Amino acid sequence: MSTSLRNNRVPLLAGLAAALLCAAIALTFFYAPVDEDGLNQKIFYFHVPIALTAYACFGWGAWKGLLHLWKGKPGADLESYVAIHLGVIFGAMTLITGSIWAKVSWGHWWLWSEKQLVLFLVLFLFYSAYFMLRFSVEPGPQRANLSSVYAIFGVVLIPVSFLAIRLANQYIHPIAFNRNGPQMAGSQFFTFCVCLAAMLALFAALYNFELAGKRLDARLRELRELLT
Amino acid sequence: MSRYLSDVAVLARKDLRLELRARNTVPAMLLFVVAALVVFHFALPEGSSDLAAKGLLWVAIVFTALLGLTRAFVAEREQRLIDGLLLAPCDRSAIWLAKSLSVLGFLVVAELVALPAFALFFSGIDGATVAGVALADLGICAVGTVLAAMAVAGRARELLLPLLFLPLAIPIVIGGVGASVAAEPARYLGFLALYDAVFAIISWASFEYVVTE
Amino acid sequence: MIRARGLGRAFGAKRVVHDLDLDVPHGGFLLVTGPNGSGKTTLLRLVAGLLVPTAGELHVETPRERVGFVGHEPLVYRELTALENLDLYGRLYRVPERRERIGMLLERFGLWDARNQRADSFSRGMLQRLSLCRGLLHDPDLLVLDEPFSALDEEGAALLDRELAELRPHATFLVATHDPDRLMPLATDRLAFGT
Numbered sequence: 027m028s029t030s031l032r033n034n035r036v037p038l039l040a041g042l043a044a045a046l047l048c049a050a051i052a053l054t055f056f057y058a059p060v061d062e063d064g065l066n067q068k069i070f071y072f073h074v075p076i077a078l079t080a081y082a083c084f085g086w087g088a089w090k091g092l093l094h095l096w097k098g099k100p101g102a103d104l105e106s107y108v109a110i111h112l113g114v115i116f117g118a119m120t121l122i123t124g125s126i127w128a129k130v131s132w133g134h135w136w137l138w139s140e141k142q143l144v145l146f147l148v149l150f151l152f153y154s155a156y157f158m159l160r161f162s163v164e165p166g167p168q169r170a171n172l173s174s175v176y177a178i179f180g181v182v183l184i185p186v187s188f189l190a191i192r193l194a195n196q197y198i199h200p201i202a203f204n205r206n207g208p209q210m211a212g213s214q215f216f217t218f219c220v221c222l223a224a225m226l227a228l229f230a231a232l233y234n235f236e237l238a239g240k241r242l243d244a245r246l247r248e249l250r251e252l253l254t
Numbered sequence: 255m256s257r258y259l260s261d262v263a264v265l266a267r268k269d270l271r272l273e274l275r276a277r278n279t280v281p282a283m284l285l286f287v288v289a290a291l292v293v294f295h296f297a298l299p300e301g302s303s304d305l306a307a308k309g310l311l312w313v314a315i316v317f318t319a320l321l322g323l324t325r326a327f328v329a330e331r332e333q334r335l336i337d338g339l340l341l342a343p344c345d346r347s348a349i350w351l352a353k354s355l356s357v358l359g360f361l362v363v364a365e366l367v368a369l370p371a372f373a374l375f376f377s378g379i380d381g382a383t384v385a386g387v388a389l390a391d392l393g394i395c396a397v398g399t400v401l402a403a404m405a406v407a408g409r410a411r412e413l414l415l416p417l418l419f420l421p422l423a424i425p426i427v428i429g430g431v432g433a434s435v436a437a438e439p440a441r442y443l444g445f446l447a448l449y450d451a452v453f454a455i456i457s458w459a460s461f462e463y464v465v466t467e
Numbered sequence: 468m469i470r471a472r473g474l475g476r477a478f479g480a481k482r483v484v485h486d487l488d489l490d491v492p493h494g495g496f497l498l499v500t501g502p503n504g505s506g507k508t509t510l511l512r513l514v515a516g517l518l519v520p521t522a523g524e525l526h527v528e529t530p531r532e533r534v535g536f537v538g539h540e541p542l543v544y545r546e547l548t549a550l551e552n553l554d555l556y557g558r559l560y561r562v563p564e565r566r567e568r569i570g571m572l573l574e575r576f577g578l579w580d581a582r583n584q585r586a587d588s589f590s591r592g593m594l595q596r597l598s599l600c601r602g603l604l605h606d607p608d609l610l611v612l613d614e615p616f617s618a619l620d621e622e623g624a625a626l627l628d629r630e631l632a633e634l635r636p637h638a639t640f641l642v643a644t645h646d647p648d649r650l651m652p653l654a655t656d657r658l659a660f661g662t
Contacts, residue, residue, distance in 0.1 A: 095460075155414075167519050172463075342531075
C-alpha cells in the first residue's frame with residue numbers, strides 16, 4: 027500500500043470534502059428556506075449529518091475489527107483504530123452541536139429527553155474507554171484482538187442503547203419536549219443531503235489522511251529496525 | 255456438546271471451590287453492598303421518593319458486581335494460571351462460560367443479602383424487581399467476564415474495568431430500574447432478556463480472541 | 468514435528484525472537500541454551516501455543532491435547548491440594564484411568580505423602596515437581612520444558628533424570644536449560660540463543 031501522499035487519494039478526497047463543505051454551508055444559509063425555528067434549524071443541518079457520520083465511523087471501525095478477527099487481514103486493526111478515532115471526534119462534535127441546538131431551541135445546554143444526545147453521551151463514554159484500553163496494552167496481537175472485539179461490542183451497543191434510552195424516557199420524562207420531526211420539503215432535503223455528503227467526504231478524507239500518516243510511521247519504524 | 259458442558263462444569267466447580275477456600279470475594283461483596291445501601295440512606299434527602307431508593311438499589315448491584323468481576327481473573331493473571339487453561343484442550347469459550355457462571359453465583363449470593371437488606375432499609379421488593387435482578391445478573395456476568403479478561407491484559411487493570419463496564423451497564427440499569435418502577439415492567443424485562451441474548455452471544459464468540467496473546 | 472520459518476515474536480517494539488528457522492523431527496530432542504532474556508522462554512511458549520507469532524511461520528504437528536508444557540510458573544492453584552490440582556487437569560485433558568495415573572505420577576515424583584496438602588504449603592521444589600506431574604499427566608507426545616531442573620534439589624533432579632530417560636523414546640522434546648551438560652546425552656540437536 028502506497029504511503030506517498032502524491033499517489034493516493036487523499037488530495038482528491040480533501041478537495042471533494044472542501045467543495046462539498048462549501049456547498050453545504052452556502053446551501054444551508056442561503057438556499058434552504060428559513061423555518062419558523064430559525065437559526066436552530068440551520069444547526070440541524072450540521073448536527074444530524076455529523077451524528078450520522080459518527081455512526082458510520084463506528085460501523086466502519088467495527089467492520090474492520092471483524093475483518094481483523096475473522097480474516098486476519100493485516101492492517102485492519104489500524105484501520106479500525108483510525109475509524110473509531112475519527113468517530114469519537116465526530117461524536118464530540120455531535121454533542122457540541124446538539125448542545126448548542128438544545129440551548130437555542132429550548133434554553134438548556136443539556137436535555138435528557140433528547141435521545142440522540144443521550145445516546146451519543148453513552149457512546150462517547152464507551153469509545154473513550156476504547157482508547158484507555160488500547161493504550162494500556164502493549165502493541166501486538168492481543169491488543170489488536172481486544173480492540174477489535176471492543177469495537178464490535180460498540181456497534182452492537184448502539185441499537186441496544188437507543189432502545190434502552192427510549193424506554194428510559196418513559197419513566198424518567200413522561201412529559202417530552204416535542205420537536206417538529208424532520209419532515210423535509212424538497213429544498214430542505216436537498217440541503218440535508220449535501221451536508222451529509224460533505225460530512226461523509228470529510229470523514230473519508232481525514233480517514234485516508236490519518237491512515238497514510240500512520241502507515242508511513244509504521245514503515246519508518248520497520249526500516250529503522252532493519253538497519254539496527 | 256457433553257464434553258463442552260463437562261469442561262464448563264469442571265472449571266466452574268474449580269472457581270467455586272477456590273472461593274470457598276480463599277473466601278475473599280463473596281464476603282467483600284456482601285459487606286460492600288450493605289455498606290452501599292447505608293450510604294444511600296444518607297444520600298437521599300428528606301422527601302425523596304421510594305422510587306429514588308429503588309433506582310439506587312441498581313447502582314448498588316452494578317458496583318457490587320464490579321467488585322466481583324475485578325477479582326475474576328486476578329489469579330489467572332498474576333500466577334499465569336490462565337496458561338494452564340489455555341494449554342488444555344477445552345474450548346476457550348468454555349472458560350468464559352465457567353467464569354461467568356461462577357461470578358453469577360457470587361453475585362446471587364450477594365443479592366440474597368442485598369435484597370432483604372433493601373427491603374429492611376427502604377421499601378418492599380416486588381416480583382418484577384426480582385425478575386429484573388435475575389435477568390440483569392445474566393447480562394452483567396456475560397459482558398463483565400469478557401471485559402474483566404480484557405482489563406487484565408493491560409496495565410492499570412483495576413482502573414480499566416469500571417471504565418469498560420459502566421457504559422455497557424447503562425442499558426442494564428435502565429432495564430432494571432424500569433422493571434422496578436414502571437407500571438408495565440414487562441417491556442423492561444423483555445428488553446433485559448434481549449440485552450442478555452445479544453451480548454451473551456457476542457461474548458461467547460469473542461472470548462477466544464480476548465485471551466490470545 | 469516442529470517446523471519454523473522466519474519465526475518472529477515482538478513485544479511492543481522489542482523483537483525477542485527474530486527470523487528463526489527450526490526443524491525438530493519426530494522423536495527429536497532439541498536443547499535450547501542461552502542467557503536470560505535471550506528469547507528461550509518466548510520460543511517455548513510459541514511452540515506450546517501460548518503465544519502467536521508476529522512474523523514468519525510455525526507448524527507444530529502435535530495437537531494441543533498431546534502437548535505437555537512445564538514453564539517458569541507451576542500453573543497450580545494454591546488453594547487446592549496436589550490431588551485436586553491434578554484431578555482438575557486430568558479431567559480437562561480427559562486422561563483415561565485418571566486416578567491411577569495421578570497416583571502413579573505423584574509417587575514417581577515423591578509427592579504421594581503430600582497429596583492432600585494445599586499447594587500453598589509446598590516448597591518451590593515441591594511445586595516444580597507438581598508442575599512436572601501436571602505436564603506429564605496426559606502422556607504427551609511433545610514435551611516443552613522450560614528449565615525443568617530449576618528449583619529441584621538433588622533428589623528431585625534425580626527423579627526427573629529418571630523420568631526423562633524413560634520418556635525419551637516415546638516423545639519429542641524441546642527443552643530450555645542453563646545446564647546443557649546434563650541433558651546433552653539425550654539431545655539430538657542444540658540451539659543457542661545469543662545475547
